[in-house]
Amino acid sequence: xxxxxxxxxxxxxxxxxxxxxVYENDYVLAFxxxxxxxxxxxxxxxxxxxxxxxxxxxxxTDKEIIEFNKAISHIVKxxxxxxxxxxxxxxxxxxxxQEVLHLHYHIFGGEKIGPMVTK
Ligand code: AMP
Numbered sequence: 001x002x003x004x005x006x007x008x009x010x011x012x013x014x015x016x017x018x019x020x021x022v023y024e025n026d027y028v029l030a031f032x033x034x035x036x037x038x039x040x041x042x043x044x045x046x047x048x049x050x051x052x053x054x055x056x057x058x059x060x061t062d063k064e065i066i067e068f069n070k071a072i073s074h075i076v077k078x079x080x081x082x083x084x085x086x087x088x089x090x091x092x093x094x095x096x097x098q099e100v101l102h103l104h105y106h107i108f109g110g111e112k113i114g115p116m117v118t119k
Contacts, residue, residue, distance in 0.1 A: 003049045009102035023075050027067035030075050039110030044071055050103040052092045081109040
């Protein structure tokens with residue numbers, strides 16, 4: 001599958017549409033999900049053009065991979081989620097329910113997240 005530069009997160013990265021930013025550095029951007037599923041629902045995306053986690057791990061530099069993972073803990077600290085806990089999740093492909101084809105982690109927190117998956 002080819003990366004579509006017109007996907008919504010690519011537009012956010014190009015600042016063609018706004019986002020409610022939580023954190024940004026040279027490698028990542030984190031912002032509030034427009035349709036939060038929990039009290040706190042953040043999306044973390046790499047700035048590079050990657051479809052999903054497999055594409056990222058195959059093509060990204062070690063530095064990009066390290067920075068993407070480190071950003072999770074940075075955001076968690078920023079939002080003081082460590083003590084009460086949180087959940088990260090990445091939907092991949094059709095069966096995973098991925099809607100936006102630019103790699104993203106969902107970070108849920110601020111309340112009990114509940115069952116891991118629903119039937
Ligand atoms: P996924 O189903 O894993 O691809 O998740 C895509 C997520 O992007 C959903 O939770 C949407 O609510 C969220 N989303 C879509 N458009 C925007 C936007 N413009 N700003 C913030 N979040 C968005």
